[in-house]
Amino acid sequence: MERDVEKELLYRLGLGESSGRESSAVDIEGKVRQIYGQLVAEYSGKPVRNPYEIQRLLRDRYKLLVSENLVKLVVAAFLAGRPVLFEGPPGTGKTEIAEAILTLWAGKQAFIITCSENYDEYRVIGDFHPLMALRYGFNEASFIPRPLLAALILDAGVLVDEIRRSSEELQNLLLDIIDKRRIIVPEIRRVFRARGIGFQMIFTSNPEDFAQNELSDAFLRRVVRIPFRYPSPEEEAEIVRLRYDVEVELEPSLLKAMIMTVNILREKAAYKPGPSDTVLWARIAGRLAKLRGANKVEMRDVVEAAVITLYKRVGEEDIVDEALEKVFGQKPG
Incomplete structure (x- = not known):
């Protein structure tokens, strides 16, 4: 039974006898294509290196409102051989924008590495599979490539x-x-060396969050830092309209009141809702209206939706209720 399990595992990794070739002949590049080829093929398109075209595709394809200046800065950094650090409060689109830009730039789906304290070289570059190491030794046959090495080999982008x-x-x-x-x-x-300029990295960071480490001066010298901030009320309204996905009308006056509410919470609450929270709030309110059979979002839909989109931290419900009552004249029942 154990032998059958081992053979099946080796076969799935392209290392078994059923693969039609000896295990030692399976190089790292081949393993990368076997393991990660399907991922990078999820997006198939020509690399886009023109900042104006990238900005257009971000809006039309990804429903992301990104300034021309930000895109130009990212492209200039890539052409100068430097990665980019997106730094700012949560919910401002850092991760989505980074993934989309990297995907368009390389013409391949970007890899995503979500950091934690226990991430080390073995989890991002590669390590040895214990079973195969016992059989083949610590060599290419037993080495399993991880996302960062795979991205470099495949000339794809990496979001850290x-x-x-x-x-x-x-x-x-x-x-x-x-x-x-x-x-x-x-x-x-x-x-392993990068073979093209598709291999680029964008890092994201929220410096105000808890339980984090400092970035070293050596690291900061090597990246181009682009700060993210909360959008203006006009920009946030445009973001919501761009990403609102319900066939129920959301009147501009209601949307304006919602944005006013989240801006109050950004000043008073520990959990500061970002534009992504505003978008979700609008989407939930629209669906509540649709469930009622209405063709227009009403104030009660907005207030009811606030319960599941703005109540985040235990003990801060009163702050949310106060903001809702101040803006809408009512709070959740």
């Missing part, structure tokens, strides 16, 4: 989300990759 949650060791590991556009795997005596 919440970089401040990573360890100092991981940040230091990234320095050589940023500088030399290469990944060294000493255990198998291989140096």
Whole structure:
């Protein structure tokens, strides 16, 4: 039974006898294509390197409102061989915008690495599978490539989300990759180098969040930092209209009141709702109206939807209720 399980695992990784070739002949590049090929094929298109075209596609395809200046800064940084750090409050679109830009730039679906304290080189570059290492030794046959190495080999982009949650060791590991556009795997005596400019990195960070680490000066010197801020009321209204996906009318006056409410909470509450929260609030309110058979969102839909979209932290419900009562003249019943 154990032998059958081992054969099945090796076969799935393209290393077993059923693969039609010896395990030692399966190189790292081949494994990357086997394991990650389907992911990068999820988006199939030509690389887009023109900032104006990127901005248009962000709006039309991804429903993301991104300034021309931000896109130009990202493109200029990529052409200068530097990764980008998107830094700002949560809910302002950092992750979605980063993933979309990286995908368009490379013409392949971007990889996403969501950081945590226990992320190390083995979880982002690669490690050895214990079963295969016992059989083949610590060499290419037993080495399993991870997302960062796969992206470099496939010339795809990498979104490193919440970089401040990573360890100092991981940040230091990234320095050589940023500088030399290469990944060294000493255990198998291989140096992998980027073959094109599709391999780019964007980091995201919310410096005001809790339980985070500082970014070193060495790391900050190597990235181009682009700050994110909450949008103006006019911009936020445009974001909501762009992403509102219900065939029920949401009147501008109601939307204006919703944005006024979230801006009060950004000043008074510990959990500060971002534009993504406003979008969700509008979508839920629209669906509540649709469930009633209405063709227009009413105030009661908005107030009712606030319960599941704005109540985030225990103990802050009263702050939300006060804001709703101040703006709409009523609070959830």
